Amino acid sequence: MSDAPMSGAPMPVPAPLPTGIPVLPHGPAWLRSPVGLGRATAALLGLVVATDLFAIWADRTMYDVASALVDGRTGEGIRRKADHADSLYSAAGYAQTGALLATIVVFLVWFHRARVNAEVFDPFGHSKSRGWAIGGWFVPILNLWRPRRVMLDIWDASIPQGSRTTHGLVNVWWALWLASLVAYRVSTAEHRDARTALEIQHAAGRATFADAADIAAALLAILVVLRLTRMQHEKALRGPAGTAL
Numbered sequence: 001m002s003d004a005p006m007s008g009a010p011m012p013v014p015a016p017l018p019t020g021i022p023v024l025p026h027g028p029a030w031l032r033s034p035v036g037l038g039r040a041t042a043a044l045l046g047l048v049v050a051t052d053l054f055a056i057w058a059d060r061t062m063y064d065v066a067s068a069l070v071d072g073r074t075g076e077g078i079r080r081k082a083d084h085a086d087s088l089y090s091a092a093g094y095a096q097t098g099a100l101l102a103t104i105v106v107f108l109v110w111f112h113r114a115r116v117n118a119e120v121f122d123p124f125g126h127s128k129s130r131g132w133a134i135g136g137w138f139v140p141i142l143n144l145w146r147p148r149r150v151m152l153d154i155w156d157a158s159i160p161q162g163s164r165t166t167h168g169l170v171n172v173w174w175a176l177w178l179a180s181l182v183a184y185r186v187s188t189a190e191h192r193d194a195r196t197a198l199e200i201q202h203a204a205g206r207a208t209f210a211d212a213a214d215i216a217a218a219l220l221a222i223l224v225v226l227r228l229t230r231m232q233h234e235k236a237l238r239g240p241a242g243t244a245l
Contacts (some may be wrong), residue, residue: 029035029119031236037110038229044103045225048218052093052211058088059208066201107136110225114154117232122157126150158228162234169227173220180217183210202232 062085115133136146187206
């Protein structure tokens with residue numbers, strides 16, 4: 001029997017060879033230095049720590065005055081201390097809000113730039129689109145884990161060739177941030193509903209814990225920002241992109 005193909009049978013068509021540049025899943029990306037923004041973000045996080053320390057002082061002042069009232073102490077001196085505690089508490093709240101808003105703006109700009117840089121290092125290593133680097137922080141429920149996922153993708157893409165690192169720093173920072181968020185909401189609600197001296201005393205104690213948790217989260221955030229900024233800088237200098245920042 002002949003080995004020739006049967007007359008009229010279709011001949012197999014070889015698959016076309018790939019040509020051109022691969023399509024980038026998240027669009028074009030470009031390297032821009034994160035160093036200046038990283039330092040600015042770290043400095044503003046330091047300001048957050050400073051305002052939290054001021055708030056702890058205000059919390060303790062409020063706690064002491066409330067404790068005196070619980071013990072039954074009254075008089076002009078206590079009233080003056082109560083007015084001073086209220087003024088401190090209000091000033092600390094304004095200071096914390098101002099520092100936090102400024103930090104959020106600069107942090108998000110830095111975070112988005114780090115994400116775009118990470119796409120240059122590894123275009124295919126990101127499970128979420130670029131917009132989640134900012135939007136993920138503002139979507140209820142999702143903001144409890146989506147920014148961490150984006151951060152881990154950036155982190156993995158930014159590791160310089162030949163270096164080794166883990167997600168431990170990011171995970172601890174994220175856990176502390178969530179803890180500080182919960183503590184802040186609990187203390188805010190308790191302070192809002194406090195009516196008696198004893199309730200104010202308890203609310204001031206909760207506020208002290210919340211501010212201390214925020215300090216811990218901010219300090220870890222500084223380490224995360226500086227570490228990731230340094231990794232991207234080093235990778236750009238000696239990595240496959242070969243572009244100095």
